[in-house]
Amino acid sequence: QVQPVETGGGLVQPGDSLTLSCAATGGTFSGYKLAWFRQAPGKDREFVSYINWSDGRTYYSDSVKGRFTTSREKTKNTMNLRMESLKPEDTAVYFCAVGRPILSSLRYESSYYYWGQGTQVTVSS
Numbered sequence: 001q002v003q004p005v006e007t008g009g010g011l012v013q014p015g016d017s018l019t020l021s022c023a024a025t026g027g028t029f030s031g032y033k034l035a036w037f038r039q040a041p042g043k044d045r046e047f048v049s050y051i052n053w054s055d056g057r058t059y060y061s062d063s064v065k066g067r068f069t070t071s072r073e074k075t076k077n078t079m080n081l082r083m084e085s086l087k088p089e090d091t092a093v094y095f096c097a098v099g100r101p102i103l104s105s106l107r108y109e110s111s112y113y114y115w116g117q118g119t120q121v122t123v124s125s
Contacts, residue, residue: 002025035047076092095116099113
């Protein structure tokens with residue numbers, strides 16, 4: 001079974017940019033849909049973005065639309081999350097999720113089968 005592994009987290013200042021990556025291990029992302037979720041301290045995990053591995057179609061939460069971009073590199077079996085104009089409220093552990101949700105359920109955690117361990121993003125001056 002495919003196991004996603006996230007990398008790229010770190011400490012940045014407000015207004016900075018950062019790119020996270022999610023790589024497939026033990027399998028391939030082919031045929032799946034992928035998403036980024038995040039969980040801030042004391043809060044529930046929330047949907048950030050989605051990408052259809054096959055056709056590249058993307059969706060974003062309102063809180064990150066226009067600042068974050070999700071993309072895929074098929075030859076590397078990797079999904080990326082480019083985050084720009086970062087804000088302190090973007091501070092969270094970011095998780096990569098893999099599944100086969102239908103469009104109406106792509107924002108729900110229960111739609112995804114495989115999860116990474118998460119990578120910490122801290123935005124602070």
